[in-house]
Amino acid sequence: MLKRVLFLKAALMLAGSAIASGAVIYSNNPSPGDSFTNPGGTGQGQAVDASGWYYNNVRNSATVGINNAYPYAGNGSVYSNSPSGSGKADIEFLAGGVDVLGNYYASSSLGLFSDLESFSYSWYRDSSSTVASNLHPALRVLLDADGNLATLTDRGGLVFELAYNGGGAVAVDTWVANSVNSSTYLWNYGLGIGFAANINSSPYAYDASLAEWQAYFPNAVILGFNAGVGSGWNGVFTGAVDSISWTLGGQTESFNFEVLPQAEIPEPSSWLLAGAGLLALGLRLRRRAA
Numbered sequence: 001m002l003k004r005v006l007f008l009k010a011a012l013m014l015a016g017s018a019i020a021s022g023a024v025i026y027s028n029n030p031s032p033g034d035s036f037t038n039p040g041g042t043g044q045g046q047a048v049d050a051s052g053w054y055y056n057n058v059r060n061s062a063t064v065g066i067n068n069a070y071p072y073a074g075n076g077s078v079y080s081n082s083p084s085g086s087g088k089a090d091i092e093f094l095a096g097g098v099d100v101l102g103n104y105y106a107s108s109s110l111g112l113f114s115d116l117e118s119f120s121y122s123w124y125r126d127s128s129s130t131v132a133s134n135l136h137p138a139l140r141v142l143l144d145a146d147g148n149l150a151t152l153t154d155r156g157g158l159v160f161e162l163a164y165n166g167g168g169a170v171a172v173d174t175w176v177a178n179s180v181n182s183s184t185y186l187w188n189y190g191l192g193i194g195f196a197a198n199i200n201s202s203p204y205a206y207d208a209s210l211a212e213w214q215a216y217f218p219n220a221v222i223l224g225f226n227a228g229v230g231s232g233w234n235g236v237f238t239g240a241v242d243s244i245s246w247t248l249g250g251q252t253e254s255f256n257f258e259v260l261p262q263a264e265i266p267e268p269s270s271w272l273l274a275g276a277g278l279l280a281l282g283l284r285l286r287r288r289a290a
């Protein structure tokens with residue numbers, strides 16, 4: 001069974017490579033897909049095949065996984081649930097992702113932060129969620145502030161949330177698409193400047209635009225992107241994200257998260273028989289040519 005699924009995935013990846021509009025990222029498991037969780041309090045992750053995407057920073061019984069709970073642009077999306085204020089779960093793309101004690105970290109960069117033109121995603125909040133009404137899955141760009149990958153204390157991220165871009169209560173039980181461009185407000189964690197630092201002249205800490213952050217960190221490099229839920233959200237959040245994309249130096253990468261389809265393909269024994277038949281045919285042709 002495992003071999004059959006792997007073969008199908010290889011065939012799907014070949015098919016997907018011909019589509020210029022973006023990549024399809026399949027769940028590790030066929031329908032209903034994946035549900036990665038971790039009851040412990042320290043973030044844990046799992047690779048989504050060899051795609052460069054990871055279920056990551058998952059803790060306190062939060063769950064993330066590509067599955068069929070909230071289909072979008074096809075048969076699936078990235079399901080996200082945080083059951084309490086201490087839960088957290090992300091879907092994360094990392095440059096050169098490496099496993100460090102079960103969680104994943106970037107070991108290289110995707111390029112200069114100053115070349116980032118925009119990034120975007122779609123998200124869904126289920127109406128059963130009990131967290132504050134302005135909360136939805138956040139979208140983040142992960143950075144190394146000084147561009148030197150050997151120094152780690154300046155790693156961190158910039159966060160997009162509607163709450164800091166004029167948003168109130170968000171829509172529920174429907175998909176919402178949001179895009180970050182040069183004038184969108186982002187707030188920070190890490191980057192060597194403390195949580196929610198105020199880097200521009202206005203007294204408010206959460207109103208620095210992408211363009212202002214790029215001017216503030218001219219040497220920063222991008223370690224990855226993620227979308228996720230939880231981390232201080234008091235209550236339950238249930239929803240999903242999908243269609244994450246970014247445009248960096250004129251190149252757009254976009255990703256649609258889908259459930260690995262189950263299809264009837266020949267059993268391995270049939271492939272062996274077919275291979276033996278071809279071999280016999282080849283020998284016969286060679287004999288005839290001799």
Ligand SMILES: [Ca+2]
Binds near residue numbers: 144
């Ligand atoms: Ca650094």
Ligand SMILES: [Ca+2]
Binds near residue numbers: 198201
């Ligand atoms: Ca400010």
Ligand SMILES: [Ca+2]
Binds near residue numbers: 072073074077256
């Ligand atoms: Ca999808």
